[in-house]
Amino acid sequence: MGCCYSSENEAADQEEETKRLLPPAVSPTNKVLNGAEQNYHSVPSARTDEQAMLSSILAKTATNIIDVSAADSQGMEQHEYMDRARQYSMRLTMLSSSLTHWKKLPPLPSLTNQPHQVLASETVPYPDLQQVSRIAAYAFSALSQIRVDAKEELVVQFGIP
Amino acid sequence: MGAGRGGHKKGRGGRSADRGVRGGGGLEMTTALTQGLERIPDQLGYLVICDGAVLASAGELENAEHTAGVISELVGTACGFRLQRGPDPPFKRLSVVFGEHSFLVTVSGQKIFVVKRQNHGRGPVSV
Numbered sequence: 001m002g003c004c005y006s007s008e009n010e011a012a013d014q015e016e017e018t019k020r021l022l023p024p025a026v027s028p029t030n031k032v033l034n035g036a037e038q039n040y041h042s043v044p045s046a047r048t049d050e051q052a053m054l055s056s057i058l059a060k061t062a063t064n065i066i067d068v069s070a071a072d073s074q075g076m077e078q079h080e081y082m083d084r085a086r087q088y089s090m091r092l093t094m095l096s097s098s099l100t101h102w103k104k105l106p107p108l109p110s111l112t113n114q115p116h117q118v119l120a121s122e123t124v125p126y127p128d129l130q131q132v133s134r135i136a137a138y139a140f141s142a143l144s145q146i147r148v149d150a151k152e153e154l155v156v157q158f159g160i161p
Numbered sequence: 162m163g164a165g166r167g168g169h170k171k172g173r174g175g176r177s178a179d180r181g182v183r184g185g186g187g188l189e190m191t192t193a194l195t196q197g198l199e200r201i202p203d204q205l206g207y208l209v210i211c212d213g214a215v216l217a218s219a220g221e222l223e224n225a226e227h228t229a230g231v232i233s234e235l236v237g238t239a240c241g242f243r244l245q246r247g248p249d250p251p252f253k254r255l256s257v258v259f260g261e262h263s264f265l266v267t268v269s270g271q272k273i274f275v276v277k278r279q280n281h282g283r284g285p286v287s288v
Contacts, residue, residue, distance in 0.1 A: 108268050109240055111253050115269040116197025118254050119276045123265070129258060 068158060078161055194272070195219065201276050205262060208232070208275040222277055232257075232266055232275055240268065 076084075112118045195217045198207040206220025210229050218224060236255065244251040257264040258280070266275050 108236065108271055108273070109250055110270060111240075111250060111268045113269060115267050115272075115274040116201070118267045119198065119265045119274060120201040121254075123263060123278065123280070124256050124258065 068156065076160070081160060194274075198274065198276055201278065203279040203281070205277040205279055207277065208273075210273040210275070211271060216272065220277070222275065229275070232264065233273060236266055236268060236273055 194209050195207065198204065198209070199219070201207075204220065206222035206225075207218070208215060208222045208225060208229050209217040210233055213230070213233055215224075215226060215229050218229075222228060235257070239252070239255055240250045242250060253267060255266040257266070261280055263278050263280055264275055265278060266273065268274070
């Protein structure tokens with residue numbers, strides 16, 4: 001995740017990254033879910049297994065999706081919002097002070113038992129150097145042709161007072 | 162084997178501390194490190210680096226602390242590379258090739274060995 005080799009241990013890091021910073025509070029999106037479930041209760045009582053599966057898929061998706069455009073702006077007052085922002089930034093400061101993982105340099109691996117022999121042996125053949133330089137030049141040229149193709153609006157309005 | 166040629170050449174200048182050299186075995190250990198480097202054909206100089214400090218240096222690399230720092234960083238970065246998620250770095254030797262000379266670098270026993278060698282019979286690489 002992020003740049004090359006930014007994470008040595010993927011499994012552990014993913015757990016850390018998806019853990020919530022603050023304990024979950026009642027969010028306005030729950031109202032959407034409750035409304036949807038009520039509709040299903042009014043369906044005729046002869047509910048098939050397929051219906052049950054479909055509604056469980058819907059429920060799972062609803063809990064995972066945060067629909068920002070449907071967020072009820074009356075759910076959070078100005079002072080609540082400021083309070084939350086302060087809690088988040090305090091938590092972040094606490095966590096970043098304990099982030100020593102990237103600061104420690106890993107020990108150098110040993111590349112050989114015979115450094116003198118390795119350094120004395122034949123140098124890289126000139127045709128190989130030319131080929132590598134050519135490949136690097138092609139790669140550089142290809143990279144410089146990467147463009148962003150903007151299709152949609154990047155900025156959306158939130159309903160925060 | 163003797164110290165007839167003046168033994169190993171130690172970098173002068175305040176910060177080149179012989180950190181790996183302790184007690185009585187000092188000179189012998191450094192000579193063991195550098196003797197092989199001295200004998201490398203067409204070598205123009207060499208460096209032995211440990212924990213960021215220069216243990217030994219000679220020729221055109223004598224006292225080359227800045228070069229040692231740059232190469233240490235280069236090696237540190239390169240040693241982090243893995244092809245196909247293997248456990249070891251995918252190379253034994255790093256070559257930094259210039260027009261007239263090259264720096265050849267390797268790591269052994271927590272020490273970085275650098276030798277500057279003369280290039281032979283090649284023009285500059287042009288693409």
